[in-house]
Amino acid sequence: MRFLISLIATSLVVGGLFLFGTKLLNHSSNAEKDVLYVYNWGEYIDPELIKQFTEETGIRVVYETYDSNEAMLVKIKQKQRYDVVFPSEYTVEKMKKEGLLIPIDHSKIPNIKNIDESFLDLPFDPGNEYSLPYFFGTVGILYNPETTQGIDFSSWESLYDETLVNNVLLIDGARETIGFALNSEGYSLNSIDKYELKQAERKLESLSPNVRGIVGDEISSMMRENEAKAAVVWSGMAMDIMYENEELQYVIPEEGTNLWFDTMAIPKSAKNIDGAHQFINFLLEKDVALQNTDWVGYATPNKAAFEALDEEVKSAKEFYPDKETMATLEVYRDLGPKWTEYYNELLLEFKMSLD
Amino acid sequence: MKRVLAIPYLLWMVVFVILPISFMIYYSFNDMSGNLTLQNYAEFLSSNYLKMTLNSFWYAFLITVITLLISYPLALVISRLKHKTFWLLIIIIPTWINILLKTYAFIGILGINGVVNTIFETIGLTQIQLLFSDFAFITVAVYIFIPFMVLPIFNSINGINKNLISASYDLGASKWETLTRVIFPLSLEGVKSGIQITFIPALSLFMLSRLVAGNKVVTLGTAIEQQFLINENWGMGSTVGVFLILFMVFVMLATRTKKESV
Numbered sequence: 101m102r103f104l105i106s107l108i109a110t111s112l113v114v115g116g117l118f119l120f121g122t123k124l125l126n127h128s129s130n131a132e133k134d135v136l137y138v139y140n141w142g143e144y145i146d147p148e149l150i151k152q153f154t155e156e157t158g159i160r161v162v163y164e165t166y167d168s169n170e171a172m173l174v175k176i177k178q179k180q181r182y183d184v185v186f187p188s189e190y191t192v193e194k195m196k197k198e199g200l201l202i203p204i205d206h207s208k209i210p211n212i213k214n215i216d217e218s219f220l221d222l223p224f225d226p227g228n229e230y231s232l233p234y235f236f237g238t239v240g241i242l243y244n245p246e247t248t249q250g251i252d253f254s255s256w257e258s259l260y261d262e263t264l265v266n267n268v269l270l271i272d273g274a275r276e277t278i279g280f281a282l283n284s285e286g287y288s289l290n291s292i293d294k295y296e297l298k299q300a301e302r303k304l305e306s307l308s309p310n311v312r313g314i315v316g317d318e319i320s321s322m323m324r325e326n327e328a329k330a331a332v333v334w335s336g337m338a339m340d341i342m343y344e345n346e347e348l349q350y351v352i353p354e355e356g357t358n359l360w361f362d363t364m365a366i367p368k369s370a371k372n373i374d375g376a377h378q379f380i381n382f383l384l385e386k387d388v389a390l391q392n393t394d395w396v397g398y399a400t401p402n403k404a405a406f407e408a409l410d411e412e413v414k415s416a417k418e419f420y421p422d423k424e425t426m427a428t429l430e431v432y433r434d435l436g437p438k439w440t441e442y443y444n445e446l447l448l449e450f451k452m453s454l455d
Numbered sequence: 456m457k458r459v460l461a462i463p464y465l466l467w468m469v470v471f472v473i474l475p476i477s478f479m480i481y482y483s484f485n486d487m488s489g490n491l492t493l494q495n496y497a498e499f500l501s502s503n504y505l506k507m508t509l510n511s512f513w514y515a516f517l518i519t520v521i522t523l524l525i526s527y528p529l530a531l532v533i534s535r536l537k538h539k540t541f542w543l544l545i546i547i548i549p550t551w552i553n554i555l556l557k558t559y560a561f562i563g564i565l566g567i568n569g570v571v572n573t574i575f576e577t578i579g580l581t582q583i584q585l586l587f588s589d590f591a592f593i594t595v596a597v598y599i600f601i602p603f604m605v606l607p608i609f610n611s612i613n614g615i616n617k618n619l620i621s622a623s624y625d626l627g628a629s630k631w632e633t634l635t636r637v638i639f640p641l642s643l644e645g646v647k648s649g650i651q652i653t654f655i656p657a658l659s660l661f662m663l664s665r666l667v668a669g670n671k672v673v674t675l676g677t678a679i680e681q682q683f684l685i686n687e688n689w690g691m692g693s694t695v696g697v698f699l700i701l702f703m704v705f706v707m708l709a710t711r712t713k714k715e716s717v
Contacts, residue, residue: 170684266584272670274685313587313669318562327567327586437487441686445503448681452506454671455589 136375137162139172139182141362144235145383146395153382159375176200176367183376189224189361190275192231193434201230202366208377211384219361219401222431231363232380235398237335238421238429239276239358242342242350247329256284256353259330260307268310269319269331274443275432276358277304277314277450280332283355289430292439301446305453314451323348334360335419336398343397350418356428361401476700482693495694504678504695508702511674514589515657518596522653523646525597526604530645531638533605534612543609550602558666561595562586565667587669595667596660604649611645612638647710655703675699 138150142165150161164182166172169191176182177200187195195201206212212220212232219233241253251258259268270277279289281300291297312328319331324345333341338350364383366376382388389405399419400406406414414420421429435443486492498504533542549557564570565585572582585591615638623633661676670677675695682692 168684170687269669272665311671312584313671315665315669318666318669321562322566325566325568437687441688444681444686448673448678449503451670451673451677452503452510 134158134372134375135160135162136184136372136379137164137182137370138379139164139166139175139185141165141186142167144186144362144396146392148395149383149388149392152388153379156382157375157378159372159378161379173200176369179369181369181371182367183370183372184379185365185367186234186362187231187365188432189222189231189363190432190434192363192365193224195365195367196225196230197434200368202368202370202373203229204232204366204380205377208374209381209384211381214384214386214389214402214404216401216403216406218426222361224361224431224433225363231365232384233401234362234364234383235336235393235396236359236361236401237399237419238352238360239271239280239332239334240338240350240352240418241330242323242333242338242348243330244323244326244348246347247326253330253351254354256280256355258353259310259332261310264310264329266310266312267329268307269312269322269328270314271319271332271334272314272316274440274447276332276334278443278446279358279432280353281307283353283357286355289358290433290435292435294442297442297446301450304450308450308454311454314447314454339397339419352418352421352425352429354428356430359426359429359431361431479693479696479700482689483697485690485693487688487690492690495691498691499694499698507673507675507678508698510672511658511676512702514593514596514660514672514674515654517593518600518657519650519654521593521597522600522604523649526601526649527608527646529601530605530608530612531634533609539613543606546602546605549598554599555662557599558595558663561591561598561667565591565594586667587671589668589672592660592663592668592672596657596663599663600653600657603652607648607652608642608645611642615641650710651707654706658702659699 136159138161140163144165145163150163153159154161166175169188172185172187173191173195176185176195192201206228209232212228215233219236220228225231241256241259243251243253248264251261251263253259275289278297278300281303282289282291282296285296285300285303287293287296287300291300315322319333320337320341322328323331323333323341326345326347333350335350335352338348342348342350364380366373366380370376383392384402386402386404386408389400389402390408393400393402393405393409400409406420417425483495484491484493486494529546533539533546536542566572567582567584567586569585571585576582619637619641620633623637628636659674659676659679661674661680664670664672664674664677675698679692679695679699682688682695686692
């Protein structure tokens with residue numbers, strides 16, 4: 101009994117100390133105002149630009165990186181201080197609903213004029229009240245024309261080709277993987293119809309003989325080494341891989357696919373809101389955006405920067421889709437916890453059907 | 456005095472064992488909006504999770520059996536060698552390397568242009584896709600667990616009184632009989648702890664199932680990762696965790712050693 105009491109007492113004391121300790125730590129880090137806490141995806145900004153920003157404004161940048169929207173979200177919910185974050189579009193919608201974002205004051209960001217209008221005022225954030233696009237891209241098929249002899253991958257159906265047995269890599273993400281199956285059945289990527297979703301899952305199961313694996317960043321190294329013949333990937337990832345393995349090609353299938361955005365936003369936990377606006381405006385400057393696009397290699401929604409890009413890059417339709425293709429693309433909406441879970445359940449079912 | 460010495464250990468136990476487990480049990484009764492519910496448990500007992508549990512058990516069982524079949528003779532041989540500690544060191548050294556690094560090394564070894572396939576090609580065999588298969592999953596898992604299985608077995612074999620073995624020979628037992636009727640029963644304690652050390656972690660090897668098996672092998676670890684990181688359903692993730700603990704308790708009881716039960 102004594103043991104139990106001392107156990108409970110110590111746990112209370114320790115718990116209390118922890119709570120107190122974190123409070124203290126939070127306070128001390130708030131003091132500085134000429135500092136900007138930037139929280140971005142890994143390898144997603146030219147480090148030179150951060151230096152340049154500090155030189156121009158005198159604001160010191162503390163730069164940290166994350167590898168998933170969910171990881172970033174957890175930190176913001178724990179009220180960790182960040183002044184600028186780069187959520188993907190469906191996360192913007194979610195953060196908006198949960199009141200985790202601060203509205204952007206457009207008058208402080210004159211460089212909004214540089215953004216291509218077709219990337220503004222989209223359903224996930226009408227009027228760009230909370231976010232501005234940073235980079236954009238699609239989900240498509242990356243393949244090796246030499247080993248896939250003659251398949252042109254203009255359709256999602258090409259993945260089902262008999263010659264691709266055990267040679268197709270998929271993304272370990274429910275929205276992407278269930279998404280392309282929905283697309284190939286002609287349904288919306290944001291479907292919340294159990295019948296349609298079930299059908300998509302069954303469609304995926306019929307792909308299982310061709311599936312090599314369902315992975316994440318490993319796709320990069322595997323495609324680089326020609327470990328698999330084709331993979332469903334994000335366009336940004338495709339660009340990176342193609343840079344190192346020039347044999348590969350990327351296509352946007354004609355049934356349509358996802359159009360994604362990574363955006364710039366100011367989270368509720370921000371302390372230097374003025375600095376955050378300055379930073380966002382800085383990144384939208386023509387020359388800065390151009391240099392950043394060159395370094396990151398993803399597609400920029402910045403019209404002024406796009407026009408200054410090399411002719412070769414500009415004309416690559418698979419990365420800067422034309423109006424016609426654009427019309428077939430669809431942006432993810434936040435489906436809420438219930439449907440997100442259902443999508444993931446279907447993905448798990450699909451994984452279990454593989455052998 | 457005694458009590459003062461116990462304080463750091465007590466603290467350790469409270470902070471790193473008792474608190475986390477209580478949190479987990481508490482969360483397992485929560486739904487996504489934080490209400491108390493038994494829904495998670497009902498869902499676990501539905502078909503998908505049961506299937507996953509069976510899957511996990513099956514792979515953990517295969518991994519343990521194969522690891523044991525390799526490790527027992529190995530421990531036996533090492534216990535007979537002249538430089539025991541040296542050979543033991545050789546077995547242990549791989550555990551000094553981070554598991555993730557070893558796993559990535561295996562991706563290179565088993566890949567289509569990897570070492571294994573290059574050897575296959577030079578001796579005239581066709582290339583095969585080793586990576587992302589059950590075979591790769593089990594091979595890598597067995598490789599990782601061998602040192603942990605060898606050590607306890609070696610210790611108990613090494614601790615057997617040599618006179619008992621001599622007596623067995625003197626009384627006319629053959630080598631095989633000595634092994635099966637004297638050495639093996641006496642080293643059973645080591646085998647049991649080896650099984651515990653292997654089987655339990657093998658139930659939730661989510662990192663391997665993704666990196667080496669390309670998510671074609673789905674274990675309970677995969678489900679936990681998904682519930683926590685993607686669905687943000689901490690309740691369901693904790694429920695799976697609670698069941699894993701229950702399974703582990705079950706395994707511990709099944710392989711309980713005599714000394715403990717007295």
